[in-house]
Amino acid sequence: xxxxxxxxxxxxxxxxxxxxxxxxxxxxxxxxxxxxxxxxxxxxxxxxxxxxxxxxxxxxxxxxxxxxxxxxxxxxxxxxxxxxxxxxxxxxxxxxxxxxxxxxxxxxxxxxxxxxxxxxxxxxxxxxxxxxxxxxxxxxxxxxxxxxxxxxxxxxxxxxxxxxxxxxxxxxxxxxxxxxxxxxxxxxxxxxxxxxxxxxxxxxxxxxxxxxxxxxxxxxxxxxxxxxxxxxxxxxxxxxxxxxxxxxxxxxxxxxxxxxxxxxxxxxxxxxxxxxxxxxxxxx
Amino acid sequence: xxxxxxxxxxxxxxxxxxxxxxxxxxxxxxxxxxxxxxxxxxxxxxxxxxxxxxxxxxxxxxxxxxxxxxxxxxxxxxxxxxxxxxxxxxxxxxxxxxxxxxxxxxxxxxxxxxxxxxxxxxxxxxxxxxxxxxxxxxxxxxxxxxxxxxxxxxxxxxxxxxxxxxxxxxxxxxxxxxxxxxxxxxxxxxxxxxxxxxxxxxxxxxxxxxxxxxxxxxxxxxxxxxxxxxxxxxxxxxxxxxxxxxxxxxxxxxxxxxxxxxxxxxxxxxxxxxxxxxxxxxxxxxxxxxxxxxxxxxxxxxxxxxxxxxxxxxxxxxxxxxxxxxxxxxxxxxxxxxxxxxxxxxxxxxxxxxxxxxxxxxxxxxxxxxxxxxxxxxxxxxxxxxxxxxxxxxxxxxxxxxxxxxxxxxxxxxxxxxxxxxxxxxxxxxxxxxxxxxxxxxxxxxxxxxxxxxxxxxxxxx
Numbered sequence: 001x002x003x004x005x006x007x008x009x010x011x012x013x014x015x016x017x018x019x020x021x022x023x024x025x026x027x028x029x030x031x032x033x034x035x036x037x038x039x040x041x042x043x044x045x046x047x048x049x050x051x052x053x054x055x056x057x058x059x060x061x062x063x064x065x066x067x068x069x070x071x072x073x074x075x076x077x078x079x080x081x082x083x084x085x086x087x088x089x090x091x092x093x094x095x096x097x098x099x100x101x102x103x104x105x106x107x108x109x110x111x112x113x114x115x116x117x118x119x120x121x122x123x124x125x126x127x128x129x130x131x132x133x134x135x136x137x138x139x140x141x142x143x144x145x146x147x148x149x150x151x152x153x154x155x156x157x158x159x160x161x162x163x164x165x166x167x168x169x170x171x172x173x174x175x176x177x178x179x180x181x182x183x184x185x186x187x188x189x190x191x192x193x194x195x196x197x198x199x200x201x202x203x204x205x206x207x208x209x210x211x212x213x214x215x216x217x218x219x220x221x222x223x224x225x226x227x228x229x230x231x232x233x234x235x236x237x238x239x240x241x242x243x244x245x246x247x248x249x250x251x252x253x254x255x256x257x258x259x260x261x262x263x264x265x266x267x268x269x270x271x272x273x274x275x276x277x278x279x280x281x282x283x284x
Numbered sequence: 285x286x287x288x289x290x291x292x293x294x295x296x297x298x299x300x301x302x303x304x305x306x307x308x309x310x311x312x313x314x315x316x317x318x319x320x321x322x323x324x325x326x327x328x329x330x331x332x333x334x335x336x337x338x339x340x341x342x343x344x345x346x347x348x349x350x351x352x353x354x355x356x357x358x359x360x361x362x363x364x365x366x367x368x369x370x371x372x373x374x375x376x377x378x379x380x381x382x383x384x385x386x387x388x389x390x391x392x393x394x395x396x397x398x399x400x401x402x403x404x405x406x407x408x409x410x411x412x413x414x415x416x417x418x419x420x421x422x423x424x425x426x427x428x429x430x431x432x433x434x435x436x437x438x439x440x441x442x443x444x445x446x447x448x449x450x451x452x453x454x455x456x457x458x459x460x461x462x463x464x465x466x467x468x469x470x471x472x473x474x475x476x477x478x479x480x481x482x483x484x485x486x487x488x489x490x491x492x493x494x495x496x497x498x499x500x501x502x503x504x505x506x507x508x509x510x511x512x513x514x515x516x517x518x519x520x521x522x523x524x525x526x527x528x529x530x531x532x533x534x535x536x537x538x539x540x541x542x543x544x545x546x547x548x549x550x551x552x553x554x555x556x557x558x559x560x561x562x563x564x565x566x567x568x569x570x571x572x573x574x575x576x577x578x579x580x581x582x583x584x585x586x587x588x589x590x591x592x593x594x595x596x597x598x599x600x601x602x603x604x605x606x607x608x609x610x611x612x613x614x615x616x617x618x619x620x621x622x623x624x625x626x627x628x629x630x631x632x633x634x635x636x637x638x639x640x641x642x643x644x645x646x647x648x649x650x651x652x653x654x655x656x657x658x659x660x661x662x663x664x665x666x667x668x669x670x671x672x673x674x675x676x677x678x679x680x681x682x683x684x685x686x687x688x689x690x691x692x693x694x695x696x697x698x699x700x701x702x703x704x705x706x707x708x709x710x711x712x713x714x715x716x717x718x719x720x721x722x723x724x725x726x727x728x729x730x731x732x733x734x735x736x737x738x739x740x741x742x743x744x745x746x
Contacts, residue, residue, distance in 0.1 A: 084455040086493035229541035270559035
């Protein structure tokens with residue numbers, strides 16, 4: 001089980017993989033996530049379900065090689081197996097529960113940052129298929145870090161690419177693009193932002209100016225991903241919630257982003273130490 | 285007969301074991317076990333058996349040990365328990381079999397737990413297997429959760445000829461035996477893995493990475509996967525917090541998180557990929573077995589550890605042996621102390637635990653005297669890590685996703701003493717029903733449910 005049937009290197013740090021997991025593929029819904037362990041002694045890495053193929057029994061994941069464990073995942077080749085893939089975890093996107101005729105009346109704007117493009121894709125696809133208007137603002141540092149552009153193009157009405165350095169599309173931040181679109185007269189009924197915590201925080205501040213309803217998907221720390229450890233706890237509307245079982249999506253205006261960012265960094269120093277082999281012989 | 289005192293069991297020296305994760309208790313030698321077994325009075329009405337939640341035929345297996353027939357002893361235990369190496373280590377014997385032993389009235393009770401683990405360890409070390417498979421009866425039963433309740437239920441059913449598949453959400457089987465109880469109390473690769481192998485030898489299949497309620501629902505099990513009955517032994521996995529200010533500061537973790545990182549993810553080993561944050565001064569809040577496990581793990585990882593508990597030592601819910609071991613190893617206890625706030629620095633990291641002094645008032649509903657705060661008695665305990673070990677609640681996912689399955693007042697699945705739920709063909713037991721309890725009570729519930737499932741399916745066949 002958990003054979004990698006397709007691998008596509010999207011850019012030097014981001015890899016897409018289609019993995020055999022029939023039961024997971026049969027039950028996954030957009031907004032949910034899964035957990036991968038590359039090898040017998042690997043870490044449990046939460047990743048969003050980027051796509052699923054119920055007939056083929058496969059799920060698609062997109063991984064950014066940042067730490068030791070995500071690098072191990074990206075290093076796997078087509079035909080190889082993961083030790084474990086478990087899911088779907090978390091709640092599906094709340095809009096999935098809406099009747100089709102309601103959905104068809106909606107006008108979505110998705111704001112995707114970097115790897116956040118991957119979880120935005122299945123949602124944009126689902127709502128686009130249901131007849132909703134779908135615009136996507138896709139932000140990346142530079143042109144070579146833009147992922148899933150072609151795929152996204154096919155599941156939305158308008159795709160706006162923003163890069164920090166202007167090497168592709170609009171030069172500037174996703175928040176600036178959002179303001180610009182609204183100023184041009186675009187009318188959205190719902191915004192969804194998925195990306196780095198800091199981006200989601202600033203999208204929230206921007207959306208607030210326009211009273212635009214906004215949902216964010218929180219990529220908190222997790223160990224088991226099933227509600228057992230509580231590493232993922234976030235303060236939402238003044239209450240402690242577990243992002244893994246009650247989320248990962250929450251109403252953006254209720255989220256304490258500063259706390260969430262601080263909590264995300266809890267193990268950062270230990271991880272940097274583990275990933276970095278000291279060249280001058282210090283440390284363990 | 286002259287009264288012989290209990291044969292003491294060898295343990296690792298406290299100074300040494302406080303720095304390693306090897307098992308604390310070293311167990312009896314053959315000779316020591318035989319000597320201890322000879323102390324059994326072989327009572328006509330053995331109170332120990334009645335007090336055992338799974339009714340192990342204690343005097344019979346002990347008699348075999350006394351004669352040196354260790355394999356025969358193992359066969360007697362195997363009738364009622366599939367996990368003797370585990371039960372011998374983690375059961376609260378002092379409240380069960382040993383608590384009812386007649387020898388205990390005027391001296392030391394028979395060391396039943398240590399004798400049970402001796403037999404199980406002897407079998408493992410000598411490659412003796414007492415597992416026997418029954419001929420298949422054509423029925424398929426699904427078991428949710430591979431903790432003690434699920435394993436006990438599955439092995440009883442397999443022995444009766446059922447085709448049993450256990451579904452486990454984590455990547456490794458064993459439930460709390462694997463993610464919760466530390467290596468120094470319950471070795472994973474030798475003891476836990478071996479007992480699970482024995483359950484598999486009975487024909488039980490274990491599928492990991494299945495989130496029941498998400499990957500598969502209970503309805504899917506009946507409709508798509510062809511199961512005739514389901515046992516839910518999904519445990520109590522959700523950690524409780526105190527709901528005090530500062531609980532989301534960096535450095536505050538649940539005991540579940542701390543222990544899962546160390547036990548399941550092996551963060552206690554230098555080469556583990558999973559990080560664990562131990563700090564220098566650890567405060568563990570709570571007084572149960574899980575609190576002791578967390579405290580002793582943090583100690584072994586190099587921290588100075590204080591257990592903060594709001595009542596006195598007498599009320600500590602942990603087993604006396606665990607408290608004794610923790611103290612021997614250097615864990616400090618700050619009793620009659622109740623945390624009111626976790627305090628932190630301007631970067632959001634824990635610096636201490638603000639507490640208030642307590643005194644004991646009137647007994648509460650459970651019969652324990654309730655702690656009452658002493659006015660104006662606040663003080664702060666220095667800490668850079670706070671571990672909350674306040675108990676756990678059942679995960680609501682299965683009840684939420686299964687039609688016709690009612691919940692009880694504790695938030696667990698409603699089931700009677702035989703494990704019968706409000707939904708036909710679905711049975712439940714252990715912490716998933718009762719909320720957090722012990723390994724052996726979960727096993728007892730699993731066994732009762734297995735008997736109910738057998739009765740249900742036999743009637744269905746008619």
